Amino acid sequence: MGSVVCMKPVTGEPAAKVVKSEQEWREQLSPQEYHVLREAGTERPFTGEYTDTETVGVYRCRACNAELFRSDAKFHSHCGWPSFFTPLAGDAVIERVDNTLGMRRVEVVCANCHSHLGHVFEGEGYDTPTDQRYCINSVSLTLEPAEKAEK
Numbered sequence: 572m573g574s575v576v577c578m579k580p581v582t583g584e585p586a587a588k589v590v591k592s593e594q595e596w597r598e599q600l601s602p603q604e605y606h607v608l609r610e611a612g613t614e615r616p617f618t619g620e621y622t623d624t625e626t627v628g629v630y631r632c633r634a635c636n637a638e639l640f641r642s643d644a645k646f647h648s649h650c651g652w653p654s655f656f657t658p659l660a661g662d663a664v665i666e667r668v669d670n671t672l673g674m675r676r677v678e679v680v681c682a683n684c685h686s687h688l689g690h691v692f693e694g695e696g697y698d699t700p701t702d703q704r705y706c707i708n709s710v711s712l713t714l715e716p717a718e719k720a721e722k
């Protein structure tokens with residue numbers, strides 16, 4: 572008999588391309604990175620290294636290195652976390668509706684490795700093309716400055 576695999580009942584969500592065990596993630600990530608990326612934690616507001624960063628470049632998933640966001644979609648939301656009005660590509664992230672805590676929130680995870688990135692909010696009135704705010708933990712991202720990316 573094969574071992575029983577417990578699958579979460581997700582619908583319409585592409586499978587992660589990068590799959591690692593809890594132990595492998597723990598070895599690769601710092602404790603804070605692990606907490607946010609793999610346990611859906613949230614870094615404290617105004618403490619992340621990219622909150623106010625304006626450097627031109629691409630933000631990659633810190634867990635699997637997939638390209639997620641571009642600096643030209645980043646804006647100053649003053650919410651305490653890096654904020655983007657759109658992901659780099661529609662299929663770069665997966666949005667999961669979360670109805671716990673009596674409120675509707677939409678979790679954003681990396682489509683490539685299903686690590687937690689943050690949440691997306693909409694209709695807040697920010698002066699952006701989408702009226703959406705991808706509120707992402709700095710610790711979930713690695714910024715690759717443009718000079719390097721063009722090599």
Ligand SMILES: [Zn+2]
Pocket residue numbers: 632633634635636637681682683684685686
């Ligand atoms: Zn990832």
